[in-house]
Amino acid sequence: MVSRARQEPRSSSSSSSSKRAGASMDGSPAPPVLLRAPTPPSNSIDLPAAASDKEKSEAAAGATATAVFDLRREPKIPAPFVWPNEDARPTLAAELEVPVVDVGVFRNGDAAARRRAAEQVAAACATHGFFQVCGHGVDAGLARAALDGASDFFRLPLCEKQRARRVPGTVSGYTSAHADRFASKLPWKETLSFGFHDGAGAASPVVVDYFASTLGPDFVGMGRVYQRYCEKMKELSLTIMELLELSLGLGLGVEEEEEGCAGGYYRDFFADSRSIMRCNYYPPCPEPERTLGTGPHCDPTALTILLQDDVGGLEVLVDGDWRPVRPVPGAMVINIGDTFMALSNGRYKSCLHRAVVNRRQERRSLAFFLCPREDRVVRPPAAAAAAAAAPRRYPDFTWADLMRFTQRHYRADTRTLDAFTRWLAHGPAQEPTTAPPAAT
Ligand SMILES: C=C1C[C@]23C[C@@]1(O)CC[C@H]2[C@]1(C)CCC[C@@](C)(C(=O)O)[C@H]1[C@@H]3C(=O)O
Numbered sequence: 001m002v003s004r005a006r007q008e009p010r011s012s013s014s015s016s017s018s019k020r021a022g023a024s025m026d027g028s029p030a031p032p033v034l035l036r037a038p039t040p041p042s043n044s045i046d047l048p049a050a051a052s053d054k055e056k057s058e059a060a061a062g063a064t065a066t067a068v069f070d071l072r073r074e075p076k077i078p079a080p081f082v083w084p085n086e087d088a089r090p091t092l093a094a095e096l097e098v099p100v101v102d103v104g105v106f107r108n109g110d111a112a113a114r115r116r117a118a119e120q121v122a123a124a125c126a127t128h129g130f131f132q133v134c135g136h137g138v139d140a141g142l143a144r145a146a147l148d149g150a151s152d153f154f155r156l157p158l159c160e161k162q163r164a165r166r167v168p169g170t171v172s173g174y175t176s177a178h179a180d181r182f183a184s185k186l187p188w189k190e191t192l193s194f195g196f197h198d199g200a201g202a203a204s205p206v207v208v209d210y211f212a213s214t215l216g217p218d219f220v221g222m223g224r225v226y227q228r229y230c231e232k233m234k235e236l237s238l239t240i241m242e243l244l245e246l247s248l249g250l251g252l253g254v255e256e257e258e259e260g261c262a263g264g265y266y267r268d269f270f271a272d273s274r275s276i277m278r279c280n281y282y283p284p285c286p287e288p289e290r291t292l293g294t295g296p297h298c299d300p301t302a303l304t305i306l307l308q309d310d311v312g313g314l315e316v317l318v319d320g321d322w323r324p325v326r327p328v329p330g331a332m333v334i335n336i337g338d339t340f341m342a343l344s345n346g347r348y349k350s351c352l353h354r355a356v357v358n359r360r361q362e363r364r365s366l367a368f369f370l371c372p373r374e375d376r377v378v379r380p381p382a383a384a385a386a387a388a389a390a391p392r393r394y395p396d397f398t399w400a401d402l403m404r405f406t407q408r409h410y411r412a413d414t415r416t417l418d419a420f421t422r423w424l425a426h427g428p429a430q431e432p433t434t435a436p437p438a439a440t
């Protein structure tokens with residue numbers, strides 16, 4: 001039996017000192033706190049096809065209470081957090097060699113440097129779909145403030161965090177282990193998610209407004225940190241879109257390239273993006289080898305920019321093995337999502353990844369998910385199909401449809417895009433027409 005020992009995190013960490021997981025104030029095991037479930041929305045979230053009969057009968061019976069787990073007080077992991085061995089397979093020790101690409105060349109480099117960066121990205125995206133970026137223009141102080149803001153939020157008492165609890169059917173808000181959505185394979189994490197968009201559609205700073213309206217005036221400072229952080233994330237996303245276009249050989253003409261002018265199909269496609277910011281908080285876990293912080297999945301979104309602290313836990317599936325992605329100080333992790341895989345007509349792959357937890361240290365990661373405006377039709381540029389001389393791999397769809405699919409019908413996992421295209425062919429017809437869940 002292969003040892004199931006989970007790799008312990010790297011020794012040094014700027015994270016807070018490790019806390020004993022699971023001990024309540026007097027040391028006795030703390031029962032999960034049961035709160036009455038919010039009234040299910042009219043179009044309640046269907047359980048994924050793989051849901052057990054028990055889950056479906058509970059849903060049909062309109063479960064009257066939703067367990068809310070305070071993950072810092074569980075001495076052993078409750079049954080719903082135990083994942084199948086296939087998902088929680090041990091980690092292969094070898095870290096994944098992920099190129100660190102200097103994207104600063106898109107602001108001040110020469111065409112040759114941009115081409116070299118594009119070659120690094122093409123090599124990564126043709127295999128595991130992950131690369132890291134430096135020269136991203138995000139001030140180290142802002143990155144630190146964003147990570148520390150996550151610690152400050154998640155250290156709040158559960159009742160305070162619950163003031164921001166997720167609105168059913170949307171991705172916005174606070175959740176502890178998604179216990180409000182799923183009955184099994186619960187992830188050992190808490191998350192806080194909110195939408196970001198700027199430009200013509202935003203009369204005021206939407207992230208500041210979200211924190212002020214959801215958590216109150218004491219949280220305006222935290223909102224300002226994430227407002228600024230999201231603005232820099234969007235800027236970086238558009239630079240990476242240029243880089244991806246160049247790496248796919250769809251790039252700007254030679255003269256535009258020489259002039260380094262911004263533009264291109266993908267950059268324009270996301271100019272009015274409406275993205276999702278998610279703060280992940282992974283408490284220390286009493287039985288890390290039996291659960292997962294985030295289960296195996298491909299991101300349904302277009303691009304993910306991940307800022308992780310130095311604890312480690314992100315893993316990518318490569319040739320059947322789970323390979324750690326080591327935190328590189330000052331760098332950010334980039335991966336392609338399902339929506340960009342469709343935009344590249346399948347030339348770049350949305351790759352399987354997961355997050356593992358450990359006994360001793362909390363871990364924080366900030367994921368910025370780039371998403372198109374809800375009603376934009378996701379369709380690859382003609383050149384993408386022509387260049388690959390391949391037929392269209394995916395049908396036209398809107399992000400609103402894919403978002404609704406992941407929030408109301410299907411738990412994003414390893415086969416989301418295939419399940420979605422099948423649902424598109426049969427599903428929406430029965431779907432009551434409802435406005436897409438607002439990401440903000
Ligand atoms: C559109 C989305 C759904 C999830 C957040 C995201 O913005 C992009 C990643 C998705 C997710 C993290 C994939 C794994 C399963 C999931 C349920 C989770 O563990 O949080 C997914 C997110 C979701 O809230 O549905």
Ligand SMILES: O=C(O)CCC(=O)C(=O)O
Nearest residue numbers: 280294313314355365367
């Ligand atoms: O926390 C991590 O390292 C990964 C999280 C992730 O994949 C996600 O939130 O989509």
Ligand SMILES: [Fe+2]
Nearest residue numbers: 297298299353
């Ligand atoms: Fe992810």
